[in-house]
Amino acid sequence: MINKYPLWKYILLIIAILVGIIFALPNLYGEDPAIQINGARGTEVSLATRDRVENVLRTKDITFSNINLSNGSILIRFLDQKDQLSAKTALLDELGKDYIIALNLAPATPAWLKAINAEPLKLGLDLRGGVHFLVEIDTDTVLAKLQEQTIDTVKSTLSDKKIDLTKIQKAEDFSTEFLFVDVETKDRAFAILNTLSQEITVTPHSDNSILVRSSDIRLNEAKNNALTQNLTIIRNRVNQLGVAEPVVQRQGNDRIVIDLPGIQDTARAKEILGATATLEFRLINQNVSQANISRGRIPGDTEIKFDKNNTPIAVFKKAALTGDHINDATYAPDDKGLPSVSISLDSAGGAIMQKVSQQNLNKPMATLFVEYREGDKLDENGRPILEKHEEIINTANIAGIFGSQFQITGLDNPEEARQLSILLRAGALIAPIQIIEESTVGPSLGAQNIIKGFQASIGGFIASVLFMLIYYRGFGLIASFALTVNLIMIIGVMSMIPGATLTMPGIAGIVLTVAIAVDANVLIYERIKEELKNGRSVQQAIHEGYKGAFSTILDANLTTIITAIILYAVGTGSIKGFAITTTIGVATSMVTAIAGTRAIVNLKYGNKRINKLSI
CATH class of the missing domain: 3.30.1360.200 (Gyrase A; domain 2)
Known part of the structure; x- marks a missing residue:
């Protein structure tokens, strides 16, 4: 029978669309400002801790919407950011260093969606922001270690030359004073150490002592190496968190900027990143x-x-x-x-x-x-x-x-063992770091640019719909419906993919797929009109229109997907975001623009005597 789908195809299409809609739903509920509380190394978070936290908030007259204890972590939701920040200050004073208290943005997804693992789409820093850390490296510890190494080298060298020391004492600026029994012994030691290495400087200090210090080049090299190695280790720790498209980069000589887009467990992030x-x-x-x-x-x-x-x-x-x-x-x-x-x-x-x-x-x-x-x-x-x-x-x-x-x-408990294993697996930091700035950051491109970006996307969508309605009338309405479903399915599929993050270039990829989906329908409809002009019946024109345009659409979409895969393979950050949304959009448009519209057309026109089409 011409232009008639079997029942299983309709069922399959309905299931695919419903799955896309359901997994896109969490994006409508937004997020709540929240605070997450975890126990510091091995400290247990219990019901008593939750009651203590709740009592502090009520005593300080801080409004909160919900407090929940789950998986050894307390999550407190607030109505606005002002209450969130006030609560953090109060809880830091009350709980001290036994607990890790961190700002968070918690999805307001209903329980029934959470039960099927439906989560909102993660947005990049340029859209939603995320958690921002600025950490500072304790370079004094690095230089102190270098000083100890220098002392060991000098002691070993002098011991080999049978030169006795009377005293060793650390001096300012990471130098060390070595005292000897007399001037002659000091002079012998000075002559030996002065030719030992270009990495240390040796200067007379008093009649029977000398000062030894690592050279400025060596000190600067040690500080730079500590920053570089800590940067690598922190990147490894970010990978342990499974964050998509993070930013980990150096700032100056002793600081590292860490931006974690879309992360949920900020307490965990703070604990793992900050631990030395x-x-x-x-x-x-x-x-x-x-x-x-x-x-x-x-x-x-x-x-x-x-x-x-x-x-x-x-x-x-x-x-x-x-x-x-x-x-x-x-x-x-x-x-x-x-x-x-x-x-x-x-x-x-x-x-x-x-x-x-x-x-x-x-x-x-x-x-x-x-x-x-x-x-x-x-x-x-x-x-x-x-x-x-x-x-x-x-x-x-x-x-x-x-x-x-x-x-x-x-070890005391499984939680302590798990935490210790993560810290050791991520790597021991070369030098201690301190989180000197922590915040949830807004969009890096600015709210105005984001609004304009979404306005441009919506404007392009509306323009496409209007064109299809005016130019193709009834068939244009079918294409517009399919286009709307396509956008919902893109969001739903991206929400289902672990680690997928939507950025501004990702939105550009979605806009591109809107054009691709419209282009597919234009090709089909123009082919149908051409078949009608050639004297084909309505049913034959519809059949040949979809059949003839399919190979062209498939070839065009395959080349687009191949290009997107190459972009993902060689690109980084925002380029990968563009590639992901483009690939998903092209795949879903094949379902909606071809199979979806064909299903609707078959329901309306299939196996019927039609003399004229609204196209």
């Missing part, structure tokens, strides 16, 4: 008893660290292995079902650990967790000064020889 955490594996000095620790009788090569119960443990100052060698870290319960982290080392780390475990079989070793947190003291700019915090999270006897693979046990 690593591990050190230290052998325990068994010759130091608790009695000696209490009396302060500690050997020069040993220092005291504390575990989570504040129990002092004597460990050697020199780390057997540092976290720089960690390649991977995953959360996995141990044989007893207790939380643990499986560690994978690089080849160098594996060789070191194998040697350490072989030489210290059946001896105890401690795992020291090192992180930097904001302290109570403020710098000259009024920002909290970072303080180094160390805690022994695990002690165990080396029961056997092992290399690149081993487990860390003795």
Whole structure:
């Protein structure tokens, strides 16, 4: 039967359109200003925490629309941004550093849509904004590490030359004073060290002392390397968050700008990006008893660290292995079902650990967790000064020889183990960083430009519809309906794709697909009119019109899709956004402009005696 679809085709089209409409619906509900609260490393967020938060907000007379505890995180929704900012200040004062409090924008999607995983389309920074962080690198820590390396080099060199030191003391500007027994010894040391390397400068300080300092070139190189390596590590951490089209770039000599478009879990982002955490594996000095620790009788090569119960443990100052060698870290319960982290080392780390475990079989070793947190003291700019915090999270006897693979046990809870694994997997920062600015940012192109962009899109759509209605009359109405459905399906499909982000170039891609969809209908309708002029019957003209134009439309759309795929493969950022929306738009237009309009035309005209078409 000519111009008549079987029932299954209609059902398939209806299902496709309904799915597109349903997944596009969340975009109508918008977002609420919100605050998200997570526990800092291992701190549990419970019902008692939620009640405490709610009490603070009510006491401060801050209006909120909803407070919810889910998956160990509290989400508070507000009616406006003013209440959101007031609540953040109040909660920071009340909860302190035990919790991570971050600004958020929470989708106002109804529960029934959430139940089917229907989420609103993520918008880029140029449309919706997102979370903005400005972080500053603590370069003093980098230079302090370099100073320690210089001290070790000088001590080793002088020891090889049998030159004795009487005292070593750190001086200003990351220089170090080395004192000797007499002037003659000082002169010998000065002559040796002065030819040691171009990376250090050696100057006489007094009759029996010299000053050693890394050269300015070396200091600047260390700071630049720290910024570059931290930039790479932060990019890795952003990848852990799964953010689409992020911006991570340096600003000046010691700052990094991080823009995360469309991100939902800002508390998680702040925690992972801001954390400066690593591990050190230290052998325990068994010759130091608790009695000696209490009396302060500690050997020069040993220092005291504390575990989570504040129990002092004597460990050697020199780390057997540092976290720089960690390649991977995953959360996995141990044989007893207790939380643990499986560690994978690089080849160098594996060789070191194998040697350490072989030489210290059946001896105890401690795992020291090192992180930097904001302290109570403020710098000259009024920002909290970072303080180094160390805690022994695990002690165990080396029961056997092992290399690149081993487990860390003795952790409090699964959440602590998961968080530790993420921090270690993302990489230990070369230098501590501090988030000095955090905000939810508006569109980078400006609200006025965005309004104009949407107005242009709507204007183009209306112009296309008017043209089709005027020029093709009844068939133009069918094409306009299909065009509207096509736009809805594009939004629905993009909302379904994890990580897809709509940007201004993406909107340009959608506008282009509107033209492609209209062009497809123009080709079909002109072919139908041509067949009618050639004396074909109405039914034959419709059939030949769609059949004849299909190959042309398919060829044109395939070349467009191929071009978009190439753009996506070689492009970055906004170019990829344009490629994605163009590809999706072309694919959906094939459904609506060809199959969709044909279905409507078949319903209206198919298998009927028609003498004239409204075309």
